[in-house]
Amino acid sequence: METALNHSTQELSMAWEELKKTQPQLRIRDAARQLGVSEAELLVTTIGEKTILLDGNWAELLVACKSLGKVMALTRNEGCVLEHKGTFQKIELQGEAPYQVATVIGPIEQRVFFSAWKYGFAVINDTPRGTMRSFQFFDKSGEAIMKIYLQEKSNVEVFESLVSQYRHSNQSEPLTFVPFDKPQYAKEIEMDAFTKDWENIKDTHEFFGLLRKYNVHRLDAVKWIDDKWARQVDRLSARKIVETASAQQMPIMIFAGNKGNIQIHQGKVRTIRQMGNWFNVMDPDFNMHLNEEVIASAYVVHKNTEDGLVSSLELFDHEGEMIAQFFGLRKPGLPQLPAWKELIDTLS
Numbered sequence: 001m002e003t004a005l006n007h008s009t010q011e012l013s014m015a016w017e018e019l020k021k022t023q024p025q026l027r028i029r030d031a032a033r034q035l036g037v038s039e040a041e042l043l044v045t046t047i048g049e050k051t052i053l054l055d056g057n058w059a060e061l062l063v064a065c066k067s068l069g070k071v072m073a074l075t076r077n078e079g080c081v082l083e084h085k086g087t088f089q090k091i092e093l094q095g096e097a098p099y100q101v102a103t104v105i106g107p108i109e110q111r112v113f114f115s116a117w118k119y120g121f122a123v124i125n126d127t128p129r130g131t132m133r134s135f136q137f138f139d140k141s142g143e144a145i146m147k148i149y150l151q152e153k154s155n156v157e158v159f160e161s162l163v164s165q166y167r168h169s170n171q172s173e174p175l176t177f178v179p180f181d182k183p184q185y186a187k188e189i190e191m192d193a194f195t196k197d198w199e200n201i202k203d204t205h206e207f208f209g210l211l212r213k214y215n216v217h218r219l220d221a222v223k224w225i226d227d228k229w230a231r232q233v234d235r236l237s238a239r240k241i242v243e244t245a246s247a248q249q250m251p252i253m254i255f256a257g258n259k260g261n262i263q264i265h266q267g268k269v270r271t272i273r274q275m276g277n278w279f280n281v282m283d284p285d286f287n288m289h290l291n292e293e294v295i296a297s298a299y300v301v302h303k304n305t306e307d308g309l310v311s312s313l314e315l316f317d318h319e320g321e322m323i324a325q326f327f328g329l330r331k332p333g334l335p336q337l338p339a340w341k342e343l344i345d346t347l348s
Helices: 009-022 028-035 039-044 058-068 156-166 191-199 206-214 218-224 237-248 338-345
Strands: 051-054 071-076 080-086 090-094 101-105 109-113 119-127 130-138 144-150 230-233 252-257 261-267 272-275 278-283 286-291 295-305 308-317 322-328
Touching (some): 009 028, 009 039, 028 039, 039 130, 051 156, 058 090, 058 101, 071 252, 071 261, 080 261, 119 156, 130 156, 144 261, 191 206, 206 218, 218 230, 237 272, 237 278, 237 295, 237 308, 237 322, 237 338, 261 286, 308 338, 322 338
Antiparallel strands (some): 080 286, 090 101, 101 109, 109 261, 130 144, 230 295, 252 261
């Protein structure tokens, strides 16, 4: 089995085994980076041992995961990992395959974009804590989109049934991993018109349409707009936001994701831990792991809505990509919490 980067599975498998001898605790994502391949490419080397290649309609499979019971859903990008334990309580699908999107509501909250989903695997690992079962989904470049890990009280029979149902008929199917084309954005825009359109936003979701209209990169948008709407703050401002929210028990929202999924935390955070470069929330059913080394810049961003101003902290990496967003918890029809606005305004 060959990949687009011409690494044979046998060569990769041997290289990974050598790496594990010197770094036995190394996670697969970090091992892949050290070996110069994608995470999915490395996972492919274990097909037939502990990994099963899946095939089928990913939207249907995700909906079927509601029957697994309580699971842990993990979504990440280079700088932030969000993990939620709970059920896929409600999944609403919109659009036609393969361009469907899903809104996941409940203990696990997500916005899923299936057009980016390319490969799926069932992974079964024996660990010191017992057998770990998961579904893992990747985009065409081999980057992880979402992972769903079974928990102690998950329904293993449902998992096994789904593995059997979605098992690819050819476990030796050649898989190709190709990078995404780098989009081209405007180098300059008509700022007066852009600013007027920004001021006239009535819903935060309209911001995506605004960026598309002007073909402007999100980071450029917040850099170029007047300070009234966006201003740069200390790149480690998330510490103050999360620590204050924890101390005051202020409910917040955290968004983090990738091309295929945005995972959302809504609620209070309690247990905060700094571990080297990682800033962490370590609550029973919610974990956030923020790699501060990856944060290049941070901006406070304001948008108008029919319910008043909505303010956020947005983090960007060294490539200009979004790492995470932080909001005060609010519901449609209600203004943002005054305490949240006060906290945002203290950032510098």
